[in-house]
Amino acid sequence: MKLDEMIEVLEEEYPLCHDQAHDLGKMVFTETKDLAESIQICRDGCTGGCFHGVLMEAFNGDKAIETREIVNNGKENGDEHVWLDGVKEKAVTLCDNDQVLAFHRKGKCVHGVGHAFSYISGYEIPRALEGCQIFNDKRLEFYCAGGVFMEYETVYGARDLASESLHYPCDKYAKEMPAACY
Numbered sequence: 001m002k003l004d005e006m007i008e009v010l011e012e013e014y015p016l017c018h019d020q021a022h023d024l025g026k027m028v029f030t031e032t033k034d035l036a037e038s039i040q041i042c043r044d045g046c047t048g049g050c051f052h053g054v055l056m057e058a059f060n061g062d063k064a065i066e067t068r069e070i071v072n073n074g075k076e077n078g079d080e081h082v083w084l085d086g087v088k089e090k091a092v093t094l095c096d097n098d099q100v101l102a103f104h105r106k107g108k109c110v111h112g113v114g115h116a117f118s119y120i121s122g123y124e125i126p127r128a129l130e131g132c133q134i135f136n137d138k139r140l141e142f143y144c145a146g147g148v149f150m151e152y153e154t155v156y157g158a159r160d161l162a163s164e165s166l167h168y169p170c171d172k173y174a175k176e177m178p179a180a181c182y
Contacts, residue, residue, distance in 0.1 A: 014046075056119040
């Protein structure tokens with residue numbers, strides 16, 4: 001079965017397949033190792049979930065390791081903050097790319113970048129939200145923060161119910177943009 005056919009099957013089986021499509025998007029990028037081709041395959045599959053997965057893998061996969069080495073001047077010094085800074089710079093230009101804009105509005109792309117920031121920061125919300133500030137536009141920061149919180153909630157939401165407040169992480173990390181979290 002072709003990758004684009006998998007998206008169709010997923011959408012037929014689970015019409016609200018956004019979260020499930022993150023893993024499919026990661027797989028698409030792993031297979032193609034090409035951002036433009038991955039975007040073409042995913043298009044707007046599962047309301048952008050596939051695209052979000054592509055971004056998560058593109059910024060974290062094998063190709064990203066090469067980029068990480070360039071950002072760190074060829075040294076694997078373990079400084080993930082430097083790595084995240086390098087990704088942030090690429091994220092700004094990515095969401096203005098014509099290939100991306102052919103399928104997604106800029107805000108939707110920035111939201112996907114928020115998913116990627118959450119994922120590559122190891123779900124450290126403050127670091128991921130700090131990444132969102134790179135857009136220097138409160139509207140885009142809002143979209144990005146929404147992606148950060150959505151990705152976190154997808155992975156850790158059920159676990160947090162047992163140990164955190166009902167409003168976590170919104171009550172702790174969303175003081176400036178509560179609507180992006182809720």
